[in-house]
Amino acid sequence: DFTVQTDHVKAEIQPTMWGIFFEDINFAADGGIYAELVKNRSFEFYTPLMGWEEKKSEDNASYITVMNRSSKDSANPRYAQIKLDAEKEAFTLTNEGFRGMGLKEGLSYSFSLNARTLKGAPVTLHIELLSHDNKVVGKTSLKLDSPHWDKFTASLKSTVTDPKGKLRLSFEGKSTVDIDMVSMFPSDTWKNRPNGLRADLIQKLADLNPGFLRFPGGCIVEGRELATRYQWKKTVGNLEDRKVQINRWNTEFDHRPTHDYFQSFGVGFFEYFQLSEDLNAEPLPILSCGMACQFNTGELVPMDQLDPYIQDALDLIEFANGDVSTPWGKLRKEMGHPAPFDLKYIGVGNEQWGPQYIERYKVFAKAIKEKYPEIIIVSGTGPFPDGKEFDYAAEELKKLDAEIVDEHYYRNPEWFLENADRYDNYDRSGPKIFAGEYAAQSVAIASPDNKNNWQCALSEAAFMTGLERNADVVHLSSYAPLFAHAEGWQWTPDLIWFDNLNSYATPNYYVQQLFSTNKGTQVVEIGYASNEPVTGQEELYASAVLDEKNNQLILKIVNSSSKDATKTVRLEGDTKTTGKGSITVLKSEALGRVNSFDNPENIHPTTEEANFRGKKLTINLPAYSLTVVKINLK
Numbered sequence: 238d239f240t241v242q243t244d245h246v247k248a249e250i251q252p253t254m255w256g257i258f259f260e261d262i263n264f265a266a267d268g269g270i271y272a273e274l275v276k277n278r279s280f281e282f283y284t285p286l287m288g289w290e291e292k293k294s295e296d297n298a299s300y301i302t303v304m305n306r307s308s309k310d311s312a313n314p315r316y317a318q319i320k321l322d323a324e325k326e327a328f329t330l331t332n333e334g335f336r337g338m339g340l341k342e343g344l345s346y347s348f349s350l351n352a353r354t355l356k357g358a359p360v361t362l363h364i365e366l367l368s369h370d371n372k373v374v375g376k377t378s379l380k381l382d383s384p385h386w387d388k389f390t391a392s393l394k395s396t397v398t399d400p401k402g403k404l405r406l407s408f409e410g411k412s413t414v415d416i417d418m419v420s421m422f423p424s425d426t427w428k429n430r431p432n433g434l435r436a437d438l439i440q441k442l443a444d445l446n447p448g449f450l451r452f453p454g455g456c457i458v459e460g461r462e463l464a465t466r467y468q469w470k471k472t473v474g475n476l477e478d479r480k481v482q483i484n485r486w487n488t489e490f491d492h493r494p495t496h497d498y499f500q501s502f503g504v505g506f507f508e509y510f511q512l513s514e515d516l517n518a519e520p521l522p523i524l525s526c527g528m529a530c531q532f533n534t535g536e537l538v539p540m541d542q543l544d545p546y547i548q549d550a551l552d553l554i555e556f557a558n559g560d561v562s563t564p565w566g567k568l569r570k571e572m573g574h575p576a577p578f579d580l581k582y583i584g585v586g587n588e589q590w591g592p593q594y595i596e597r598y599k600v601f602a603k604a605i606k607e608k609y610p611e612i613i614i615v616s617g618t619g620p621f622p623d624g625k626e627f628d629y630a631a632e633e634l635k636k637l638d639a640e641i642v643d644e645h646y647y648r649n650p651e652w653f654l655e656n657a658d659r660y661d662n663y664d665r666s667g668p669k670i671f672a673g674e675y676a677a678q679s680v681a682i683a684s685p686d687n688k689n690n691w692q693c694a695l696s697e698a699a700f701m702t703g704l705e706r707n708a709d710v711v712h713l714s715s716y717a718p719l720f721a722h723a724e725g726w727q728w729t730p731d732l733i734w735f736d737n738l739n740s741y742a743t744p745n746y747y748v749q750q751l752f753s754t755n756k757g758t759q760v761v762e763i764g765y766a767s768n769e770p771v772t773g774q775e776e777l778y779a780s781a782v783l784d785e786k787n788n789q790l791i792l793k794i795v796n797s798s799s800k801d802a803t804k805t806v807r808l809e810g811d812t813k814t815t816g817k818g819s820i821t822v823l824k825s826e827a828l829g830r831v832n833s834f835d836n837p838e839n840i841h842p843t844t845e846e847a848n849f850r851g852k853k854l855t856i857n858l859p860a861y862s863l864t865v866v867k868i869n870l871k
């Protein structure tokens with residue numbers, strides 16, 4: 238039976254304890270949260286017309302060419318030029334979207350493009366929404382008649398719901414028309430913002446009540462080679478000025494290249510900061526430290542050429558927090574956010590290790606702390622615990638008084654159960670922990686056969702009781718990856734799966750949500766009668782927190798055994814209960830069970846009000862379950 242020492246506060250829980258990790262992997266940004274429906278809108282993919290299908294007139298009198306003005310515009314060099322012959326039928330271009338376009342019946346779509354016509358000779362543009370079987374399900378038209386580049390906009394409505402819609406553009410006239418930045422957004426974006434995000438997906442993030450948002454990754458920070466690392470300065474300002482780049486995850490799930498996974502950076506650093514603010518989550522950007530992905534080339538910037546990388550970090554802090562009179566603060570204002578974003582954390586490198594990382598980290602840390610002593614630096618340890626490189630980095634960072642280290646665990650469910658006590662004896666004088674990426678792997682790390690099954694989710698819950706019990710050292714944690722498009726993923730398992738119209742939460746999501754929305758403010762002791770922490774005895778795992786805001790005691794108990802259990806929980810200390818509260822259970826008798834588009838609530842939490850008499854509570858813990866007990870205090 239359990240004893241809870243309600244007066245014995247072991248640790249304060251950081252508001253950042255449970256957060257989210259966002260990376261543009263599995264089409265999470267373009268084709269995912271970024272609501273843009275047009276793929277390759279500025280013709281910058283390797284194959285300039287990828288995503289577009291042209292229909293020429295029979296004698297080729299009307300045709301398209303792709304122009305490159307790179308000496309004038311290196312960020313957005315290409316545009317399409319369409320030469321029209323009025324005598325012939327219209328020239329049409331159809332965009333396929335990101336594995337189709339999700340269209341919704343009755344919803345309006347905002348179309349725009351930049352265009353100019355030869356000497357202003359008018360061109361009529363017919364804009365049509367097509368269903369998957371090429372029926373016209375929405376239409377409007379525009380007159381393009383400007384001799385200079387101009388933005389033209391139109392709105393059209395879909396008469397059907399179709400996950401595989403398309404956009405057809407037909408050009409008519411006797412002229413030559415140049416087009417670029419062809420774009421279409423649904424009108425129901427998150428907070429109805431233009432250039433906005435998919436509301437259903439962002440709502441799922443908001444429902445997690447995350448303490449922080451880590452962005453933009455992940456390996457994407459590093460790049461396969463330095464040239465394709467994530468450079469935040471190229472992701473802010475006008476959309477046209479954000480240079481499109483091949484995505485580091487441009488592969489199929491079996492690692493074959495896909496050739497069509499690019500980053501438009503329509504979701505860039507401004508949008509990430511804005512999203513953090515919307516979610517009331519601390520922004521946590523991670524920057525390149527001058528090392529490309531060590532799993533790939535391992536390209537390094539020589540130490541004497543590190544300055545631009547460090548300057549990027551310093552300028553980012555100015556972009557987020559600087560006064561509007563500073564150059565980067567001014568840009569933030571011009572982008573619509575004069576108030577600072579109140580950045581508190583910055584990450585230096587992702588999954589990097591060895592002496593090369595340590596010597597680069599030192600230079601970053603010195604420069605950042607000299608200018609911004611209040612900013613907390615997150616450093617990486619090697620890729621995974623129990624590797625030599627991990628131990629080396631951890632030791633060195635300890636010597637350097639690093640503030641927070643980012644540890645990643647992609648392990649099997651057994652590892653998560655066995656490591657629920659990982660931080661119980663952790664050196665309290667060392668850096669704090671950011672458990673920055675973790676997910677139980679049902680088959681093997683990054684195996685395409687991994688499933689978001691209940692066994693994995695339950696083992697993560699057991700592990701998370703250990704994170705929570707050690708909230709004095711674990712200050713942040715996040716599951717990874719966050720999103721996956723059902724028809725375009727490179728990595729599984731993932732927290733939220735989506736297609737062009739729908740999404741579903743995995744059992745792992747519900748585990749995260751139960752911890753995050755029941756975070757509490759202070760950890761108190763929960764143990765067996767002997768006060769030993771509950772880390773696997775009788776296949777049970779447990780943690781207890783006080784929630785000062787709601788005046789509650791909250792217990793989280795995992796029963797990882799195949800048998801139901803009934804346990805007594807004795808509350809010790811002066812705390813008095815009202816006798817009321819609730820019990821929430823997340824469970825499945827089958828460890829292999831998953832949620833799906835067809836059955837999104839196969840595994841989901843259920844809550845019942847509960848009455849507790851006195852300070853000795855009897856709690857039923859079903860087989861294979863996570864139970865959250867909330868006890869209202871007087």
Ligand code: AHR
Nearest residue numbers: 454455456457588717718
């Ligand atoms: O989450 C997927 C990848 O796993 C991340 O990009 C990387 O940091 C880790 O290796």
